[in-house]
Amino acid sequence: xxxxxxxxxxxxxxxxxxxxxxxxxxxxxxxxxxxxxxxxxxxxxxxxxxxxxxxxxxxxxxxxxxxxxxxxxxxxxxxxxxxxxxxxxxxxxxxxxxxxxxxxxxxxxxxxxxxxxxxxxxxxxxxxxxxxxxxxxxxxxxxxxxxxxxxxxxxxxxxxxxxxxxxxxxxxxxxxxxxxxxxxxxxxxxxxxxxxxxxxxxxxxxxxxxxxxxxxxxxxxxxxxxxxxxxxxxxxxxxxxxxxxxxxxxxxxxxxxxxxxxxxxxxxxxxxxxxxxxxxxxxxxxxxxxxxxxxxxxxxxxxxxxxxxxxxxxxxxxxxxxxxxxxxxxxxxxxxxxxxxxxxxxxxxxxxxxxxxxxxxxxxxxxxxxxxxxxxxxxxxxxxxxxxxxxxxxxxxxxxxxxxxxxxxxxxxxxxxxxxxxxxxxxxxxxxxxxxxxxxxxxxxxxxxxxxxxxxxxx
Amino acid sequence: xxxxxxxxxxxxxxxxxxxxxxxxxxxxxxxxxxxxxxxxxxxxxxxxxxxxxxxxxxxxxxxxxxxxxxxxxxxxxxxxxxxxxxxxxxxxxxxxxxxxxxxxxxxxxxxxxxxxxxxxxxxxxxxxxxxxxxxxxxxxxxxxxxxxxxxxxxxxxxxxxxxxxxxxxxxxxxxxxxxxxxxxxxxxxxxxxxxxxxxxxxxxxxxxxxxxxxxxxxxxxxxxxxxxxxxxxxxxxxxxxxxxxxxxxxxxxxxxxxxxxxxxxxxxxxxxxxxxxxxxxxxxxxxxxxxxxxxxxxxxxxxxxxxxxxxxxxxxxxxxxxxxxxxxxxxxxxxxxxxxxxxxxxxxxxxxxxxxxxxxxxxxxxxxxxxxxxxxxxxxxxxxxxxxxxxxxxxxxxxxxxxxxxxxxxxxxxxxxxxxxxxxxxxxxxxxxxxxxxxxxxxxxxxxxxxxxxxxxxxxxxxxxxxxxxxxxxxxxxxxxxxxxxxxxxxxxx
Numbered sequence: 001x002x003x004x005x006x007x008x009x010x011x012x013x014x015x016x017x018x019x020x021x022x023x024x025x026x027x028x029x030x031x032x033x034x035x036x037x038x039x040x041x042x043x044x045x046x047x048x049x050x051x052x053x054x055x056x057x058x059x060x061x062x063x064x065x066x067x068x069x070x071x072x073x074x075x076x077x078x079x080x081x082x083x084x085x086x087x088x089x090x091x092x093x094x095x096x097x098x099x100x101x102x103x104x105x106x107x108x109x110x111x112x113x114x115x116x117x118x119x120x121x122x123x124x125x126x127x128x129x130x131x132x133x134x135x136x137x138x139x140x141x142x143x144x145x146x147x148x149x150x151x152x153x154x155x156x157x158x159x160x161x162x163x164x165x166x167x168x169x170x171x172x173x174x175x176x177x178x179x180x181x182x183x184x185x186x187x188x189x190x191x192x193x194x195x196x197x198x199x200x201x202x203x204x205x206x207x208x209x210x211x212x213x214x215x216x217x218x219x220x221x222x223x224x225x226x227x228x229x230x231x232x233x234x235x236x237x238x239x240x241x242x243x244x245x246x247x248x249x250x251x252x253x254x255x256x257x258x259x260x261x262x263x264x265x266x267x268x269x270x271x272x273x274x275x276x277x278x279x280x281x282x283x284x285x286x287x288x289x290x291x292x293x294x295x296x297x298x299x300x301x302x303x304x305x306x307x308x309x310x311x312x313x314x315x316x317x318x319x320x321x322x323x324x325x326x327x328x329x330x331x332x333x334x335x336x337x338x339x340x341x342x343x344x345x346x347x348x349x350x351x352x353x354x355x356x357x358x359x360x361x362x363x364x365x366x367x368x369x370x371x372x373x374x375x376x377x378x379x380x381x382x383x384x385x386x387x388x389x390x391x392x393x394x395x396x397x398x399x400x401x402x403x404x405x406x407x408x409x410x411x412x413x414x415x416x417x418x419x420x421x422x423x424x425x426x427x428x429x430x431x432x433x434x435x436x437x438x439x440x441x442x443x444x445x446x447x448x449x450x451x452x453x454x455x456x457x458x459x
Numbered sequence: 460x461x462x463x464x465x466x467x468x469x470x471x472x473x474x475x476x477x478x479x480x481x482x483x484x485x486x487x488x489x490x491x492x493x494x495x496x497x498x499x500x501x502x503x504x505x506x507x508x509x510x511x512x513x514x515x516x517x518x519x520x521x522x523x524x525x526x527x528x529x530x531x532x533x534x535x536x537x538x539x540x541x542x543x544x545x546x547x548x549x550x551x552x553x554x555x556x557x558x559x560x561x562x563x564x565x566x567x568x569x570x571x572x573x574x575x576x577x578x579x580x581x582x583x584x585x586x587x588x589x590x591x592x593x594x595x596x597x598x599x600x601x602x603x604x605x606x607x608x609x610x611x612x613x614x615x616x617x618x619x620x621x622x623x624x625x626x627x628x629x630x631x632x633x634x635x636x637x638x639x640x641x642x643x644x645x646x647x648x649x650x651x652x653x654x655x656x657x658x659x660x661x662x663x664x665x666x667x668x669x670x671x672x673x674x675x676x677x678x679x680x681x682x683x684x685x686x687x688x689x690x691x692x693x694x695x696x697x698x699x700x701x702x703x704x705x706x707x708x709x710x711x712x713x714x715x716x717x718x719x720x721x722x723x724x725x726x727x728x729x730x731x732x733x734x735x736x737x738x739x740x741x742x743x744x745x746x747x748x749x750x751x752x753x754x755x756x757x758x759x760x761x762x763x764x765x766x767x768x769x770x771x772x773x774x775x776x777x778x779x780x781x782x783x784x785x786x787x788x789x790x791x792x793x794x795x796x797x798x799x800x801x802x803x804x805x806x807x808x809x810x811x812x813x814x815x816x817x818x819x820x821x822x823x824x825x826x827x828x829x830x831x832x833x834x835x836x837x838x839x840x841x842x843x844x845x846x847x848x849x850x851x852x853x854x855x856x857x858x859x860x861x862x863x864x865x866x867x868x869x870x871x872x873x874x875x876x877x878x879x880x881x882x883x884x885x886x887x888x889x890x891x892x893x894x895x896x897x898x899x900x901x902x903x904x905x906x907x908x909x910x911x912x913x914x915x916x917x918x919x920x921x922x923x924x925x926x927x928x929x930x931x932x933x934x935x936x937x938x939x940x941x942x943x944x945x946x947x948x949x950x951x952x953x
Contacts, residue, residue, distance in 0.1 A: 132817025
């Protein structure tokens with residue numbers, strides 16, 4: 001009952017007009033009108049090439065991905081980028097028009113944890129991706145256009161080898177968006193590990209400061225030596241320089257499939273561990289991404305204060321542990337509580353496959369990526385605003401993966417990774433009718449043997 | 460013990476039978492098949508036609524051919540003639556026959572019959588393009604004779620592995636000695652695509668290096684105009700040789716590639732002696748003529764990499780290649796590693812339909828750009844995760860790409876090829892294309908199409924006689940003719 005009223009309410013609110021966007025937290029407010037085209041720069045770059053191929057998705061209700069919705073708007077795509085989004089756009093000659101009247105248009109879903117779907121098995125992923133993997137189509141049917149493949153955690157020190165993979169069916173070069181945009185570490189750390197991390201981070205910071213000061217120093221004293229890079233600090237440096245995001249996982253030590261199956265958060269996802277993660281954030285002086293902190297809803301403000309983000313599985317429910325007052329369990333309200341405090345959230349599903357890290361389209365017991373929108377809808381049921389819930393699958397997820405400048409919203413200059421759906425993106429009856437990745441139509445419901453025999457039930 | 464003896468006997472008897480067959484080939488009395496249905500492959504199928512064999516070659520073929528006087532006439536009414544099968548993908552004879560494993564049958568290699576292990580150099584980290592696969596073959600195996608009995612009249616031997624595993628050979632399956640077995644010991648360059656960064660890097664860098672060698676060769680040798688007398692012969696010699704290679708393809712008469720005892724198949728400078736003296740000599744000439752600066756250059760370039768020389772030949776069109784690419788994904792990865800500007804005559808070999816990485820028909824556009832033929836497994840396949848059958852061969856053929864089929868390397872798989880073709884034909888592939896795909900197309904890829912692969916005047920009389928439609932289960936292979944002589948069936952082999 002509560003869910004449906006909330007749903008109707010939010011729908012009514014949304015369709016009322018071009019809502020002022022609800023930019024959140026540290027990102028501030030977004031412009032109120034449809035994004036204007038600052039697309040001049042990419043245009044110039046591509047000018048010497050062939051004339052641009054234009055595609056327009058016309059007449060759909062466009063979810064920008066920032067929380068805003070434009071009713072009956074047009075999305076204009078030039079080659080592989082979004083050129084313009086707005087009402088009554090003038091289409092260049094020769095534009096391919098895709099009619100989306102009565103449909104919704106949304107950014108492709110960005111999944112923070114995935115496997116399969118054509119991702120290679122080792123880094124560099126660009127040499128091993130399989131652009132014809134059959135489960136690419138299955139992922140596209142689920143609305144996924146990008147996901148993070150590979151490992152995102154490492155014990156006691158920074159590590160991980162991963163890549164943001166796009167489901168660009170049939171295109172090797174288009175499949176890898178960015179390699180190693182995420183660096184991971186798992187807590188709790190041993191005392192020696194924590195100490196050595198602290199010294200390494202300090203050394204790296206000193207090095208960066210010395211590098212910044214070097215030109216001035218050199219001007220004064222031509223004999224000044226260039227600062228020496230600290231040993232094996234590449235990953236720390238890439239985090240400090242903003243080239244990679246730091247993710248913190250909860251290790252708990254050892255492999256415990258049952259615990260993982262139940263919680264998906266590892267064994268030590270209690271408040272103390274969350275605080276340790278935040279300690280690392282302070283060490284680096286920038287927000288980290290906390291992976292599946294089941295007790296995070298107890299300390300949302302502490303998390304927000306460090307500028308950290310959270311990956312959460314709203315579907316996961318864990319009972320409180322009466323013996324451990326720190327471990328309070330989790331339920332569907334967690335996401336809403338965190339969002340209210342201004343913590344960006346990315347939604348994932350409970351770990352499938354007996355706790356293995358891999359979540360893909362081949363999971364067991366429904367714990368898989370075939371319905372990421374429903375996972376987000378669980379957060380709505382727990383009190384998260386509908387609009388914000390879509391962000392957990394789009395822009396916030398992209399930011400958490402460190403690729404928010406390329407994907408996650410329908411804004412001019414971004415990659416054209418777009419879904420056309422036959423209803424509200426978060427409704428469980430909604431199907432993807434068309435998926436576009438890098439400006440190319442890579443999935444059409446009517447042409448693939450996955451869901452073409454199912455038509456959306458009327459509610 | 461008795462088993463082994465039996466086997467030895469068997470080998471001997473096969474040998475004897477084949478030697479007899481070859482001996483009879485030399486008589487000059489022509490043979491004529493009359494009233495036969497003739498799949499010429501080169502042209503239309505002839506109904507009630509006549510085919511005349513003289514001196515091992517096809518002397519005449521057609522509807523109104525007059526049977527020469529004195530010819531031995533074989534009434535072939537109700538029978539079908541087609542060219543002998545050409546297998547462009549096999550590793551027959553590269554493993555020690557298990558039954559003979561303890562007998563020292565291998566010539567050229569000592570050892571106790573352990574299975575051949577591909578040398579590390581054929582892996583992905585190095586370029587071993589000049590290694591000859593023929594050096595690794597175990598001769599005097601019954602397998603060649605058995606393959607001949609079921610219709611394989613030309614047999615390729617493919618080095619295996621990623622990167623540049625070596626030079627493939629074309630065998631005469633009736634040969635009993637290394638020399639007789641070898642028709643061409645460097646018929647083609649084998650290249651293998653693998654989807655990993657090591658293999659891609661190797662492809663990219665090696666082709667770049669080979670390109671440089673080509674540029675070096677094509678540079679006009681301007682500065683040294685000193686000893687024209689000494690220069691002429693050196694310059695003339697190499698041009699004639701590599702030039703003769705692809706076109707001439709000397710048949711049996713060709714000089715044998717070094718008799719037996721050549722210990723190991725290492726990529727020694729031995730395999731490509733031809734280009735070597737050419738450039739080496741050229742470079743060495745300026746040395747005495749001019750300054751020490753010039754003398755330095757040749758000293759640096761002296762150790763030529765024979766593997767690169769082979770690939771440079773390839774890029775210059777003096778050799779051809781068989782490129783093993785199993786899936787559409789691999790083909791796209793090839794394109795990211797090796798640019799389309801790197802052009803060379805090639806055939807793509809697909810050894811299994813890989814619907815998990817995309818069957819090769821998904822990238823027809825790229826294949827068209829390469830203007831190459833494609834060797835496929837003779838089977839339909841299913842769309843990924845469905846039961847819908849797809850027909851990659853038909854798709855390629857419809858798109859104008861020449862299709863060949865892998866006919867296997869065991870007598871059983873060769874016998875089954877006609878059943879497989881039947882399935883492909885009933886699913887829409889034209890029957891004449893199916894026959895062409897196991898004769899002319901692979902022959903072209905091996906560079907033996909001037910000699911065999913079709914039933915045309917002047918070609919070797921390699922032909923099969925069926926007592927009906929080859930694709931029908933009722934059509935039985937009755938006779939195999941190799942270079943004008945009938946291959947006697949050895950009952951011990953059946």
